[in-house]
Amino acid sequence: MDALRDELGSSDPLPPVPAMPPIPAPPARVYSPRPERSAFAAQAAHHTTALVGIGHVGTRYATDVVLQFQAELAVAHAAVGAELPEGWAADNGFVGVCSRVTSHREFLLRPDLGRRLSDTSLETVRSRCDKNVDVQIIVADGLSAVACMQTGKALHDAVVRACSARGLKTGTPIAARFARVWLEDEIGQEVNAKVAMILLGERPGLGTGDGLSAYVVYAPKLGNTDGDRNMISNIHLRGIIPDDAAERLAALASAMIEQRSSGVTLDLGRLGEVSGGRGYRAPQVRQRLVAGGEPT
Amino acid sequence: MILERIIPTVLSVRRILRADPALVKAYGGDPEKHTSLGLVTCDQDDAMYVALDEATKHAQVDVIFARSFYAGAAHASGRLSGEILGVIGATEPEAIENGLDALLRCLEHDACFYDADGKRTVTVFPHVIASLGEYLSKEAGLAPGTPMAYLVAPPIEATIGLDAALKAAEVRAVRVQPPPTETNFACAWLTGDLDACEAAAVAYAAAVVDVAAQPRR
Known part of the structure; x- marks a missing residue:
């Protein structure tokens, strides 16, 4: 009976679906983006790249704002994931060293290992670096190898120039892989520097995967703890430009040597104008990462 | 779907442990032998005949009464009447239980009408009994264990179908009941070897489906 049933068509494929009548389009309800109406917010937005004064569409963000946010987040993710190539130090005239970290994943998970030199690197520092210098500068990848590769070399050279202008002797240029800030303590101690200065990629923020930070410590x-350090952050072309930062870092180093201290005990009031007071800051424009109509 | 199974509905199942001799005698049993009775009503008479026969194969029971009701389940006299009352009798209540088990299993999984036109307005019963039990073998005048095709359909479909079945395989008509039966169907019992009975039943069903689809060809 089953065979007869099949023969009569029970296992035939289903007939084609009848054509659907055209579905009317839903009533269009277009919200036009509303820019921030407050004059104060509009003014403030011109002085920062932070997400202020971005307007809204109904109760939500405008689409281009959301896309921009996602693109900026992607930039930050990519910067964290980037790795400093092993040959980068030698190619750029640095002495290459590495922390005790062996892989990028370990670097992200074990900050303690990133603060100490590996045994071979310690040998390298002892054998190849000048001792008893005034300022030991270290360029490092930190949390953004992108920033290190982009402006690390330029910032280093600018700082060396600025220090020489103030009569400070700088040490052998060192570039460190998988480095955390406190690595400067061990290197500075080994070369017996008066001041150690590490220039490393900072934790990426929205749209800024290329920012460098500089941490300076006396003796x-x-x-040493973070209370013993002074730092300058946001060193990139849309923040503190490297030449300005180099001037301030050299001033900071000479003040430390003069006052024989750093960190919270350092009297910044005597640094003067060069330390970057509350001067005028030019309006900033948010870098657009996605195509889209300008908000009207 | 064409030839979809239509599972029979069992409407009542009751037992009488010490039946009154007058009742047993009136229903055709032997008051000495059939002291326990099992009674079932169902909405498919032919499935019930097959199931009663199945019961005689599994337990020491006799079918003492089985009659279809006039005009079928669609015109039943009551909610529990259905199309047929079947009564099995035995000396031991245990045998009645075993017989009822086999009977209900057969109704649930084996014997049933099939939908011949996809709307259940024409149905067909092309059932093959591989091995006759005591009840139907006596009714058909065949030896127990013989294969038999039990074919039922409405009058015109049954007539065309019987002709097709008899021509389709090496089978012989044991009994042909022209319309109307009590339920206004028509019935035929054919015998032969098992394969022949199967082929005859398929040909019968195919003919019924064909007539249902093209009544005026």
């Missing part, structure tokens, strides 16, 4: 030694 570097293992066991």
Whole structure:
């Protein structure tokens, strides 16, 4: 009976679906983007790349704002994922060293290993670096190898120039892979520098995967804390430009040597104008990463 | 779907443990032998005949009464009447239980009408019994264990179908009941070897489906 049933068509494929009548389009409800109406917010937005004064569409962000946000987040993710090539130090005239970290994943998970030199690197520092210098500068990847490769070399050279102008002797240029800030303590201690200065890629923010930070410490030694350090962040072309930063870092180093201290005990009031007071800051424009109509 | 199974509905199942001799005698049983009775009503008479025969194969029971009701389940006299009352009798209540088990299993999984036109307005019963039990073998005048095709359909479909079935395989008509039966169907019992019975039943069903689809060809 089953065979007869099949023969009569029970297992035939289903007939084609009848054509659907055209579905009327839903009533169009277009919200036009509304820019921020407050004059204060509009003014403030011109002085920052932060997400202020971006307007809204109904109760939501405008599409181009959302896309821009996602693109900026992608930039930050890519910067964290980037790795400093092993030959980068030698190619750019640095002495290459590495922390005790062996892989990028370990670098992200084990900050403690990123603060100490590996045994071979320690040998390298002892054998190849000048001792008893005024300022030991270290360029490092930190959390953004992109920033290190982009402006690390330029910032280093600018700082060396600025230090020489102030009569400070700088040490052998060092580039460190998988480095955290506190690595400067061990290196500075090994070369017996008065001041150690590490220039490293900072934790990426929205749209800024290329920012460098500089951490400066007087009398570097293992066991220093963050209270012993001074730092400048946001060193990139849309923030503090490298030449300005180099001037400030050199001033900071000479003040440390003069006052024989750093960190919270350093008197910044005596640094003067060069330390970057509350001067005028030119309006900033947010870098657009996605195509889209300008908000009207 | 054409030839979809239409599972029979069992409407009532009751037992009488010590039946009154007058009742047993009136229903055609032997008051000495058939002291326990099992009674079933169902909405498909031919499925019930096959199921009653199945019961005689599994337990020491006799079918003492089985009659279709006039005009079928669509015109039943009551909610529990259906199309047929079947009564099995035995000395031991245990045998009645075993017989009812086999009977209900057969109704649930084996014997049933099939939908011949996709709308259930024409149905067909092209059932093959591989091995006759005591009840139907006596009714048909065949030896127990013989294969038999039990073919039922409405009058015109049954007539065309019987002709097709008899020509399709090496089978012989044991009994042909022209319309109308009590339920206004027509019935035929054919025998032969098992393969022949199967082929005859398929040909019968195919003819019924054909007539249902093209009544005026």
